[in-house]
Amino acid sequence: MNVFTRSRSSKAISGIAVVGISALFLAGCSSSGDEGSSSAPEAGEAMTLTIGTALPQTGNLAFLGPPEEAGVAYAASQVNDISDATGLSMDVVYGDSGDTDNKAYETEIPRLLNDDVSAIIGAASSGVSLQFIDQVTGAGVIQFSPANTSDAFTTYDDNGLYFRTAPSDVLQGEVLGNLIAEDGNQTLGMIVLNDSYGTGLAKYVTEAFEAAGGEVVASTTYNTGDTTFDAQVSEVLAADPDAIALITFEEVTTILPSLFGQFPAEDLYFVDGNLSNFGDEFPEGSLTGAKGTLPGLSIDSIGEFTGALDEFVASEGDDPLEEYSYAAESFDSVILLALASLSAGTTDSAAIAEKLIEVSGGSGDGEKCTTYSDCADIIMGGGTADYDGVSGPITFDDVGDPTEASVGIYQFGDDNNYSAYEG
Structure with a gap:
């Protein structure tokens, strides 16, 4: 499969389009602010980062729920695998976003917020996310979608607390x-x-x-x-x-x-x-x-990840995945949240949000790394990590949109x- 770089005016078509898209996004009103002054924790200083998911277990995108939740769970397992070395462990509270017809989010979002989560992963549907973004960000909690693609989020007034690993439509x-x-x-x-x-x-x-x-x-x-x-x-x-x-x-x-x-x-x-x-x-x-x-990158090109994800799902006793759409983006969302928390030295949502651009490479002065373990080593050593994910380089701009996408x-x-x- 060919891979190529193209500008907006190019009409070439191949198996995957790889585009730097920062120029496509408008300057928004949801800047993430200045970098926090917190420092990374010393090894052994225990923190538990609790995140929630509002992904589609029911509704008209329910087929995306299993791969997205599997991506979240797999990433959380990697965070917890080295928690003894970093001091950071992760708990996940799973919830259903539903859709705008069954409105599962109306009961699920308050439940997740009551569980004192630092971030909520979801929704998959842009229309659903728009139903509760004010509730989440208004509570001072990060909303991080692996699949929202509506251009509405680029200029949305979200208090610097909304991020996504999927590119705008x-x-x-x-x-x-x-x-x-x-x-x-x-x-x-x-x-x-x-x-x-x-x-x-x-x-x-x-x-x-x-x-x-x-x-x-x-x-x-x-x-x-x-x-x-x-x-x-x-x-x-x-x-x-x-x-x-x-x-x-x-x-x-x-x-x-x-x-x-x-x-x-x-x-x-x-x-x-x-x-x-x-x-x-x-x-x-x-x-x-x-x-x-x-x-996202072609599913065929991330076979190592999907193979490892299949093994993880089997080890958990869950049903085999039939789809992989947005699994990588969900995985990367969780890894980025963990790295930002580790870098900030806290599980506070605002402090994590201030570090998300940095650990994605948006500040431009980090050391490249492609696994949670390697990036955590950089942070624990006092450096700045620049995570390039399974779904792509990501590299957030100042409104939480990825500036490079496929x-x-x-x-x-x-x-x-x-x-x-x-x-």
């Missing part, structure tokens, strides 16, 4: 819009989830596709909780587009049967919210040739599962 929209155009499609129809994620991503896909000379001939929306999509499918098919982009969550499993036999699978395009290994959920060959995008491009085979696109 400015990037995924550009990559997907250009991919659709490069495939020779001149017209595009879209079925879009009507929330901050769906409409935001659709906007950037449209901009990129039109900039490449294409025309969006239909764009129809639906709401979370809807169960029938005949009107949306009929509207898009009536416009006779060359391609259809499905900017949805798990509702795609209800939408797709209405498209089978009426629209070529190879002209369907998926996004991170619905890219899934469907397997025998649909008849063999139903999705052959369809493509999709997923922020978007993988995938294609479905006859078995209705996806793999890295080699076109």
Whole structure:
């Protein structure tokens, strides 16, 4: 698989797009402030960092819950493996974010905050995160999402307490819009989830596709909780587009049967919210040739991590993972929180937030390291760690957005599962 660096104006397409994206983000009002004055603890000075998760155990992104929670648990185990040397151990309190229909977060977020967590990992859905970000950051607690991609967070007034390891949809929209155009499609129809994620991503896909000379001939929306999509499918098919982009969550499993036999699978395009290994959920060959995008390094390229994650999951007696979407980003979120806490010498949320940019490499003066153990050694020795994660370099800007990011491009085979696109 080829890897390349590209600017916003480039239209080259390959299995993965790697982009420095700091120029795409606006200067926001949620600066993390000056670096804290706390110093790293001496070995043996015990601290317990308690974090919560608000990840989708239920709702329209429930398929993302297992890999994300596994990534969190695996990272926490690595923190605890060397707690005798660092003095820092970690407790995780797991919770369900649900979605904006079942509203599981309405009871889960207060429960997590009552457990005196320093940070909450989640939600996966941007629309869900926007439902409780004020509650979390207003309580002085860090909210750290491994999967939020809405551009709304870049300029959100979050008291410097919101961070994410996934890039803004400015990037995924550009990559997907250009991919659709490069495939020779001149017209595009879209079925879009009507929330901050769906409409935001659709906007950037449209901009990129039109900039490449294409025309969006239909764009129809639906709401979370809807169960029938005949009107949306009929509207898009009536416009006779060359391609259809499905900017949805798990509702795609209800939408797709209405498209089978009426629209070529190879002209369907998926996004991170619905890219899934469907397997025998649909008849063999139903999705052959369809493509999709997923922020993060190609899953094929992080096989060492996913293999180790599988072994960890098995050792815990949990069911084997069927998906790996955002597992690496979840793992990196926890490692970064632990390193920031270690560097600050405290489990105080505000102090950890002040160190997160530094340990991600955002201050530009740290020593590169790629494991929690190696980075912890640097910090314990009085140095500054610059963690390059499994999901990429990360490198936070002053509003908690990663300044370097990748978007993988995938294609479905006859078995209705996806793999890295080699076109």
